[in-house]
Amino acid sequence: MENFSIFNPTKLFFGKDVVLKLGKNVSKKSKNVLIVYGKGSIENNGILDTVKTQLNSEGINFVIYKGIKSNPIIEDVDGAISVGVENMVDGIVAIGGGSVIDSAKIIALGIAEKAKGWDIMKFIVTPKSVIPLYAVLTLAATGTEMNSFAVVQNHKTGEKIGYASPLINPLESYLDPSYTYSVPADYTSYGIADIIAHCLEAFFGQGECDLTDMFTASIIKNVMEVAPKLLNDLTNYDYRAQIMYAATMGLNGTTSFGKISADWGVHALGHDLSLLYDTPHGASLAIAYPAWLKVKKEEVADRIARLGELVFGTNDIDITIQKFEEFFVSIKCPVRLSEINVTESNRQEYISSLIKNKASGYNILINEEEYNLLFETMLK
Ligand code: NZQ
Ligand code: ZN
Numbered sequence: 001m002e003n004f005s006i007f008n009p010t011k012l013f014f015g016k017d018v019v020l021k022l023g024k025n026v027s028k029k030s031k032n033v034l035i036v037y038g039k040g041s042i043e044n045n046g047i048l049d050t051v052k053t054q055l056n057s058e059g060i061n062f063v064i065y066k067g068i069k070s071n072p073i074i075e076d077v078d079g080a081i082s083v084g085v086e087n088m089v090d091g092i093v094a095i096g097g098g099s100v101i102d103s104a105k106i107i108a109l110g111i112a113e114k115a116k117g118w119d120i121m122k123f124i125v126t127p128k129s130v131i132p133l134y135a136v137l138t139l140a141a142t143g144t145e146m147n148s149f150a151v152v153q154n155h156k157t158g159e160k161i162g163y164a165s166p167l168i169n170p171l172e173s174y175l176d177p178s179y180t181y182s183v184p185a186d187y188t189s190y191g192i193a194d195i196i197a198h199c200l201e202a203f204f205g206q207g208e209c210d211l212t213d214m215f216t217a218s219i220i221k222n223v224m225e226v227a228p229k230l231l232n233d234l235t236n237y238d239y240r241a242q243i244m245y246a247a248t249m250g251l252n253g254t255t256s257f258g259k260i261s262a263d264w265g266v267h268a269l270g271h272d273l274s275l276l277y278d279t280p281h282g283a284s285l286a287i288a289y290p291a292w293l294k295v296k297k298e299e300v301a302d303r304i305a306r307l308g309e310l311v312f313g314t315n316d317i318d319i320t321i322q323k324f325e326e327f328f329v330s331i332k333c334p335v336r337l338s339e340i341n342v343t344e345s346n347r348q349e350y351i352s353s354l355i356k357n358k359a360s361g362y363n364i365l366i367n368e369e370e371y372n373l374l375f376e377t378m379l380k
Pocket of ligand 2: 142194197198267281
């Protein structure tokens with residue numbers, strides 16, 4: 001087991017009506033906030049009105065930046081930084097899934113430092129301060145509500161990259177499972193695939209800690225058990241709550257205790273699909289993970305066997321890989337490139353993008369020859 005420390009600066013409120021604490025809590029540090037959200041789902045399901053009522057009840061001023069797209073882009077980050085700087089805001093309320101909250105994390109740094117988002121993400125500017133970020137989560141998937149990561153795309157440079165800093169953990173996150181009732185079945189499934197992918201990235205990471213492996217496998221088992229029930233009953237509070245809790249625990253540090261780092265190789269493969277074809281994040285991983293397991297099965301045979309034992313009660317590597325793929329199919333996630341309209345004709349652009357962005361894992365390296373093999377396996 002590796003040496004490790006545990007520190008998570010996010011205060012997380014979980015459960016029915018937790019957002020009713022938002023106004024009072026925000027008022028302790030912020031009097032003039034920027035509300036950031038996506039394309040409008042929160043206007044339809046009433047969440048925006050609830051948040052506005054909370055802010056109004058404490059006399060907190062707000063301005064709005066609407067329009068963050070799924071697979072967020074740096075132009076929106078910069079647009080929101082300008083609005084925040086012009087209005088001298090002293091806090092951000094981000095309402096949405098990973099795309100909105102990730103954008104808000106960089107926006108919070110950009111406003112504090114009066115800097116461009118991409119300069120921060122590429123380490124040209126090193127932020128020393130941040131304004132408070134309050135996250136109201138509406139989609140269970142990424143774990144961004146309790147972690148220090150943000151992922152944003154830049155189509156000018158052809159990159160989808162992550163940025164990590166303890167400064168960008170939300171100060172407070174509000175998770176009401178009923179806020180995810182309106183997430184449609186497809187995005188619910190993509191979120192579930194993403195949770196499992198985070199667990200697998202941790203499991204195939206560097207360093208060994210058996211207890212942590214067991215935590216990680218428990219998250220996967222719980223998610224696999226609840227997923228079909230939830231997909232048959234999208235407004236079931238308990239199923240939504242179990243998936244929401246699993247998503248947070250899947251990427252808030254817990255699955256890496258006693259290890260050096262997670263792998264992130266399959267996320268690198270998926271990010272280039274999202275960048276080029278706007279594939280939803282979880283869908284890109286449901287395609288890339290089975291292919292990666294097949295291509296890497298000899299190199300990581302022992303780890304797959306241990307994973308199989310913990311999750312499915314078998315140490316048969318092929319059965320374990322097949323069970324993951326079958327699960328993704330069962331929740332209607334794509335598992336082949338043809339399902340996202342990517343064909344042989346896209347091979348060169350995808351592989352060039354992987355080469356340019358040096359797509360690889362931190363623990364299990366991927367070489368250029370394997371890019372072709374992975375592409376073929378994702379096609380078949
Ligand atoms: O635009 P809105 O109206 O918000 O609609 C969104 C969007 O269309 C919709 N949605 C969200 N909550 C809803 C809802 N629709 C109805 N009812 C609700 N309650 O769902 C769609 C997808 O939203 P998005 O935020 O893009 O999804 P997700 O949470 O999966 O986030 C994906 C992004 O997070 C990054 C991904 O790369 C991707 O860019 N990730 C962030 C990570 C992190 N910060 O730790 C780690 C992950 O591995 C991942 O890379
Ligand atoms: Zn992910």
